[in-house]
Amino acid sequence: MDESRPYYLEERQEEILSLLNTHNMVRIAELSDRFGVSEATIRKDMRALEGRGLLRRTHGGAILPNPNSRELSFEDASVTAQEEKQRIGAAAAKMVHDGDTFYLQSGTTTGSMLRALKGRRNLTIITCDLSHALMAEELLIDSEVILLGGSMRSGYHYTQGPETIRQLGDYFVPTAFLGTNTFSFAKGFNAHRLEQACMVRTALDSAERRVILMDSSKIGVMGMVHAADLGDINCLITDTGVDMDTRRRLVELAPNLEVIYA
Numbered sequence: 001m002d003e004s005r006p007y008y009l010e011e012r013q014e015e016i017l018s019l020l021n022t023h024n025m026v027r028i029a030e031l032s033d034r035f036g037v038s039e040a041t042i043r044k045d046m047r048a049l050e051g052r053g054l055l056r057r058t059h060g061g062a063i064l065p066n067p068n069s070r071e072l073s074f075e076d077a078s079v080t081a082q083e084e085k086q087r088i089g090a091a092a093a094k095m096v097h098d099g100d101t102f103y104l105q106s107g108t109t110t111g112s113m114l115r116a117l118k119g120r121r122n123l124t125i126i127t128c129d130l131s132h133a134l135m136a137e138e139l140l141i142d143s144e145v146i147l148l149g150g151s152m153r154s155g156y157h158y159t160q161g162p163e164t165i166r167q168l169g170d171y172f173v174p175t176a177f178l179g180t181n182t183f184s185f186a187k188g189f190n191a192h193r194l195e196q197a198c199m200v201r202t203a204l205d206s207a208e209r210r211v212i213l214m215d216s217s218k219i220g221v222m223g224m225v226h227a228a229d230l231g232d233i234n235c236l237i238t239d240t241g242v243d244m245d246t247r248r249r250l251v252e253l254a255p256n257l258e259v260i261y262a
Contacts, residue, residue, distance in 0.1 A: 007035055008245040010220045013045050014186050017222055020055055020064060027061040052221050084215040084239040084262075089113035091237050091262035092177055092213055098122055100174065103203050104132055106158035107179035109213045115139070126171055128199065129158040146171075153195075160195040168202050176207035178233075180214050182223035185249060188230065189214075190223025197227040209234050216241035230254040237262060 007015065012035055020026050028046070032039045046062050049055045055062040089112025096102065098121040104110050106129035114135055117123070123143035125136050133147040150164030178200055180189040189212060191197040204210050210233040219242065230236075235258040236250070242261060250259055 007037075008249060009045075009243055010185060010246050010249065012037070013049055013220045014184055014222070016042075016045060016049065016062075017054055020062065025058075025061055025063045029060070049220075052217055054221060081215040081217050081239075084217075084241065085109045085112040086116075087239055087262035088213050088215060088237050090116045091260050092211065093117050093120075095175070095211065095235075096120060096123070100124070101126075103127065103168070103171070103173045103176040103207060104129070105176070105178045105199065105203065106132065106156070107213075109179050109215060110177055111135070113177060113213065126168070126173060128160070128164050128168070131157045160199065165198055165202050168199065168206060171206055173207050175209040175211060176203040178203055178210065178212050178228075180212055180218060180223075180227065182218050182221035183214060184220055184222055185253065187222060188226055189228040189232075191225045191227045192223055194225050197225040200227040204228060204232050211235040211237065213237050215239050219246060230257060234258060235260065 016026060016031060028039050028042045031042045035042070046055060046057050050057050050062070055064065085108060088109055092113040093116035096117060101124040104114065104125055104127045106127070111132060114132055118139045120140060121142055123140055124146065125143060126146045126148065127133055128148040128150065130147065130152070133145045136143060136145045148159055148164050148167045150159035150167070151161040152158070153160050181192045181196070182190045189200070191200065212228070212233050214236065216239050230253060237260045240261050250257065
């Protein structure tokens with residue numbers, strides 16, 4: 001990167017992670033000089049990145065976290081950013097009308113959307129998530145639920161693998177509501193696992209309108225497998241915790257993208 005120009009907050013944090021992954025440790029004083037910002041600003045960046053599990057602060061710097069802590073368990077994800085996910089889910093539910101057909105990806109944020117759909121009539125929901133299917137059966141009693149088959153991922157309650165992808169690819173849906181594990185401007189939307197990324201790509205190919213639901217804690221985080229880019233979707237629903245630098249960059253890089261801050 002060109003060190004002679006100012007960095008956006010999200011861009012600076014991405015570079016900190018890149019340096020950390022290269023050198024296994026970074027020092028506050030060196031980062032302050034590199035980016036031309038105060039040490040207090042670097043400490044704030046580090047606190048934010050530590051809160052997302054991406055580094056561990058030490059005296060005067062930071063080191064890599066335990067690499068096995070990157071993907072949250074289903075139980076931990078269910079209690080993370082609950083209020084934000086509820087607002088995002090409610091905003092997404094407003095896009096659904098009686099009689100609609102859509103694909104709903106697995107995940108806790110899409111689960112919040114499903115709960116907000118209570119009272120809708122005559123929906124057709126395609127999903128690979130067993131928890132979503134059971135919830136829809138209970139809340140949307142006059143709607144049809146199509147549960148995709150495949151291999152059940154232990155502990156996460158969704159099907160995956162070639163059979164799941166083949167079945168999803170057989171459908172055309174007006175709208176796909178998707179989640180993401182992480183997002184960065186450098187790498188786009190990412191997943192922790194190849195199987196997750198393949199499901200997202202297949203859903204994008206199967207849908208006319210593509211909506212990603214993502215709380216702000218996932219922004220600026222690097223995932224393992226690329227799943228989609230900003231240009232692949234029509235709408236991004238996130239929360240009001242997104243900083244102004246990130247909002248400006250979204251407008252600059254994707255001027256036609258509808259972004260909803262719930």
